[in-house]
Amino acid sequence: MTATIGHSSILLAFVIALAGSVIPILVPRGANERYVTFARWGILGQFILVFLAGSALIYGLVMTDFSIRYVVFNTTRATPIYYRITGLWGALEGSLLLWEWILIIFSGIVAWVYRDRHREMMPWVLMVFCIISAFFLGVIAFVSNPFEIVSPVPPDGRGLNPLLEDANMMSHPPLLYTGFVGLAVPYAFAMAALIVGKLDDAWIVTTRRWTITAWFFLTMGNLVGAYWSYHVLGWGGYWAWDPVENAAFMPWLPATAFLHSVQVQERRGMLKVWNLSLIIIAFGLTIFGTFLTRSGILSSIHAFSSGPVGIVFLCFLAFVLLCSFGLLAYRSEHLKGQPELDSMVSRESAFLLNNIVLVSALFTIFLGTIFPLISEAVAGVQVSVGAPYFNSVTVPLFLLLVFLMGVGPMIAWRKASWDNLKRNFLWPAAGSLIFALGLFVWTVRDFWPLLGFTLLAFVAFTILYDTALALRARRRIAGEGIVSGLITLARRNQRRYGGLVVHLGVVLIILGIAGSMTYSREREATLALKDHLTVGPYLIQFEGLKESRQPTHNLVQGSFRVFRGTQDLGILSPALKFFPSQQSPIGRAVYQSSLSEDIYLILSGFSELDKNQATLKVLVRPLVVWMWVGGFIILLGTLVSILPFREKDRGSKMED
Amino acid sequence: MAWRRLIITLAVIAPVLWLLAFGFQRDARHINSPLIAKQAAPFTVTLFDGGKLSLSELRGKAVFLNFWSS
Numbered sequence: 001m002t003a004t005i006g007h008s009s010i011l012l013a014f015v016i017a018l019a020g021s022v023i024p025i026l027v028p029r030g031a032n033e034r035y036v037t038f039a040r041w042g043i044l045g046q047f048i049l050v051f052l053a054g055s056a057l058i059y060g061l062v063m064t065d066f067s068i069r070y071v072v073f074n075t076t077r078a079t080p081i082y083y084r085i086t087g088l089w090g091a092l093e094g095s096l097l098l099w100e101w102i103l104i105i106f107s108g109i110v111a112w113v114y115r116d117r118h119r120e121m122m123p124w125v126l127m128v129f130c131i132i133s134a135f136f137l138g139v140i141a142f143v144s145n146p147f148e149i150v151s152p153v154p155p156d157g158r159g160l161n162p163l164l165e166d167a168n169m170m171s172h173p174p175l176l177y178t179g180f181v182g183l184a185v186p187y188a189f190a191m192a193a194l195i196v197g198k199l200d201d202a203w204i205v206t207t208r209r210w211t212i213t214a215w216f217f218l219t220m221g222n223l224v225g226a227y228w229s230y231h232v233l234g235w236g237g238y239w240a241w242d243p244v245e246n247a248a249f250m251p252w253l254p255a256t257a258f259l260h261s262v263q264v265q266e267r268r269g270m271l272k273v274w275n276l277s278l279i280i281i282a283f284g285l286t287i288f289g290t291f292l293t294r295s296g297i298l299s300s301i302h303a304f305s306s307g308p309v310g311i312v313f314l315c316f317l318a319f320v321l322l323c324s325f326g327l328l329a330y331r332s333e334h335l336k337g338q339p340e341l342d343s344m345v346s347r348e349s350a351f352l353l354n355n356i357v358l359v360s361a362l363f364t365i366f367l368g369t370i371f372p373l374i375s376e377a378v379a380g381v382q383v384s385v386g387a388p389y390f391n392s393v394t395v396p397l398f399l400l401l402v403f404l405m406g407v408g409p410m411i412a413w414r415k416a417s418w419d420n421l422k423r424n425f426l427w428p429a430a431g432s433l434i435f436a437l438g439l440f441v442w443t444v445r446d447f448w449p450l451l452g453f454t455l456l457a458f459v460a461f462t463i464l465y466d467t468a469l470a471l472r473a474r475r476r477i478a479g480e481g482i483v484s485g486l487i488t489l490a491r492r493n494q495r496r497y498g499g500l501v502v503h504l505g506v507v508l509i510i511l512g513i514a515g516s517m518t519y520s521r522e523r524e525a526t527l528a529l530k531d532h533l534t535v536g537p538y539l540i541q542f543e544g545l546k547e548s549r550q551p552t553h554n555l556v557q558g559s560f561r562v563f564r565g566t567q568d569l570g571i572l573s574p575a576l577k578f579f580p581s582q583q584s585p586i587g588r589a590v591y592q593s594s595l596s597e598d599i600y601l602i603l604s605g606f607s608e609l610d611k612n613q614a615t616l617k618v619l620v621r622p623l624v625v626w627m628w629v630g631g632f633i634i635l636l637g638t639l640v641s642i643l644p645f646r647e648k649d650r651g652s653k654m655e656d
Numbered sequence: 657m658a659w660r661r662l663i664i665t666l667a668v669i670a671p672v673l674w675l676l677a678f679g680f681q682r683d684a685r686h687i688n689s690p691l692i693a694k695q696a697a698p699f700t701v702t703l704f705d706g707g708k709l710s711l712s713e714l715r716g717k718a719v720f721l722n723f724w725s726s
Contacts, residue, residue: 297679
């Protein structure tokens, strides 16, 4: 029954979406008004039907309705209720449904918010949403159906992959999907602008908040994924340049480039074709990411079962790219006559450079990701490139980006005068040079870390210095203190100060990455009872093993007492979990964080006979905690830039 | 003009799509081992009862090595 309700809702929604995709092409030009009404009802209809289907699947999962195949493979009777719900995105079929669900929520909000605006563009915006929605609904209905029936009904289910039983499972996939789907909004408006031929910056101004929101979710999705990997997977890392990780990260690069380059278009009317291309690429990459995850064409820890889904996604990717770029080429005549750069020393050229760096990073990561395909197609042998390639290529690019992050927001538009440069950069540059000297004298002697930390300090100094100058001006003009001055500044220019706060968050994340990349230490040893191991300032002593039965698995815990110098940090208990359904045990690493470094313990083995020996891996990872702090700062900055708390509405154009 | 741009666009996109489609014809998990048809490296292992076993003692027999998880 549940399955029937779910599947027929999807089928009906698919028909509505198809109608919505085709009708605007068929109706005569003047009948737009009637189409918009129809399309709005169509979106509402899909919204209700997809809501029904999604709820049906969740209901099936929660009630452990094992007549549905998807439920069998993603829950058991012993699964706690919250992991039953997260089973919705535990596998391919359900996660496509979640994707469609988020998409239709976004479409619904767009249709409702802009019900009285953009009368010319809206029919096409809704049409683009209907096309995307029709694709996903078609895949759900015919290719990868989450409501497939299984008979005879098994007594119990197989359950989620144990690695997915973690609190981050509740947030990481929905965040990432929301980021992916969010990019559909600026994409749909861009396509509508191209179709209508209304190529001013209306579509950019309209979708500004949407783009920032999508960017935020994309950032958080990646960051929470990294945290999950660090916290659960038990290898002490947070990023492995796995193809699927790259697939999640790649859309972030053009999306970030887009966020910056649209400001140049708003200000100077430049980069129109570039901005359209960036948003097409960003949206295309979200489809590419799903294609990569689901097709199994590259070997990856994240790869799901391969099947016809991959081919369907590839066809849709081809459709999206050919239509979008075809349309762009068709309209290219209208996009001419843009002003040129006045000077190389200006904000627009800093933003342009930032775009070039981001797109280069995208290109190198894309190349590295599909390299096994290239090498096999060209040379007939499979060669894959790993972390060394990605690190050595992207680190210099990202450091250049950090430098630009310090320059871009402070340098003047058009042509920076000598005074402007001196005013904004003299003290921050001097400060960061002194900082670098301090680091050098202290211990940091290697080139890349020294450069990295200095550039990060430079960005932080430019932001703090600029804010301090603005605060001083507020005190002079209005007699405001630091807190009230900050509030006034943020309210007067949300976008600028929100952006600067986000930059501080990014600085902290890169600080964490730089620290853990360059100054990590690790050791592995087999310890007998009361034996110890030293890593840096830490001494770890083995106190014994303990075995216990858990509801879903057998748990073997090692007890290790950790000392830092003479200070006793207490017992840490890394463990191995033995699931009956899994061939190899799953580790539970434990770590203790401090602001300066994490100590991370992994139990990699133990003697099964007398349980008096354990093999322990110890990692000391400096500054990792700042990555997670940076995430919170980005959340704060995003809120500052998008929440509607300006003093009074000063129209859609905000000053900078 | 528009046609020329269209052709350039197509010339960039088509090879990428072709490459991705090419991916379906191969098995990403299939990697040829460089050790096939080479002589096995000699080794000696300690058994649970404390005894030793060398590969050379098994000369002439088929040997199946199972690298298990623990």
